[in-house]
Amino acid sequence: MTTTTSHTPESEGAPAAPLETAAEAVLRPARLIHNEATTEIPVHLLFRDDPDPVAVPVAPAVVGRRRGTGEQPRVRRPAPVRARPVPEVDPELAERPARVLPGAAGVLAGVCGVAGCLFASWWAGALPAAVTPPGLPAGLAGAGPGPAQWAGFAASGALALLGFGGLARGRTGRAWVLGLFGRYRGTVRRTGLMWVNPLVLRRRIDVRLRHWRSEPMPAVDANGVALRVVVLVVWRVKDTARAALGVEDHEGYLRECVEAALSRVLCRLPADPPAAGRGGPGKDGATLRDTEAAGDALTRLVAADTAPVGIEVFSVQPVRVEYAPEVASRMQRRRLAALDAQHRDTVLTSVVDSVEDTVTRLTLRGLVDLDDYERKALVKDLTVAFCTGRTADAD
Incomplete structure (x- = not known):
């Protein structure tokens, strides 16, 4: 009987490797790098000699190395986020009752x-x-x-x-x-x-609860479009000593803080959603038309800025957001053009669906037997008829 032995391409031309004993396999440490294509190296081995005791936050558990070079990529430390400085007020300026x-x-x-x-x-x-x-x-x-x-x-x-x-x-x-x-x-x-x-x-x-409706203040949205914004601020004086002595004019200081907060919040969001023909929305699809989100952000900023001078701010709500006079007419034309384009797209989609449904029913029921040329002519005639009918209904 003849025994046939099959050879694989890996076994040809390669010397036979010596077999390892069970003891050697147990004593041999786990290999960290398997071959040249391996991209997994424990992070703690790369930074075990780092003198900085602060741990570096790295999202993945391993980092990759450049294929075939053996060079490890540099991990950039995230830049620390610096908090905004809080105005310091004389600690002796704290309200206390007077003797009368x-x-x-x-x-x-x-x-x-x-x-x-x-x-x-x-x-x-x-x-x-x-x-x-x-x-x-x-x-x-x-x-x-x-x-x-x-x-x-x-x-x-x-x-x-x-x-x-x-x-x-x-x-x-x-x-x-x-x-x-x-x-x-x-x-x-x-x-x-x-x-x-x-x-x-x-x-x-x-010290009563007061409200202030501002005049139209200039601002710019995330797309650089000039705006005019009117806000309503509800506030009161909480610490009379700081409001009277910690700042020269606490009402003027409040107005300046509102204007600064407007410039910081409105520049992050667009005025209109993409459906109005403008740029994309901001984070999570928010726009300046969402007055609740914009009001919450404005309230947090103004309250943090006015707290050191004894002013308590309850709400800062934009009551009117409109385009500046120099760009209002142009933006109005763009919005009308966008609405017209959206209406045309809706009408065209409806017409195409109606034509497709009509041709499909005629063909499936065997009412007509059309070749390609006749089918195209029928589709064209139906499209014109449906478009004419929709236009007449719209007028």
């Missing part, structure tokens, strides 16, 4: 001062006889006011000025920021009649 007295105390002090002045006048004999109560002498000092009477006049007058001059009326939704010799002394949020030291400088701040 009830209004009755000021009224009582003023009345006492006036009474003291009258008594000093009577004591010096300077009080007219018509004003002097009956049964009382005209005065104790007939020679005129002396040092004692002048001292009484001064003390009583000062008491009257302090009593009546310190009276103030607190109103709901208003606060007084007090300062003495350039130093913050506290905030008064009380209502009604009260007595405040007349030597302090008072500055009234409106």
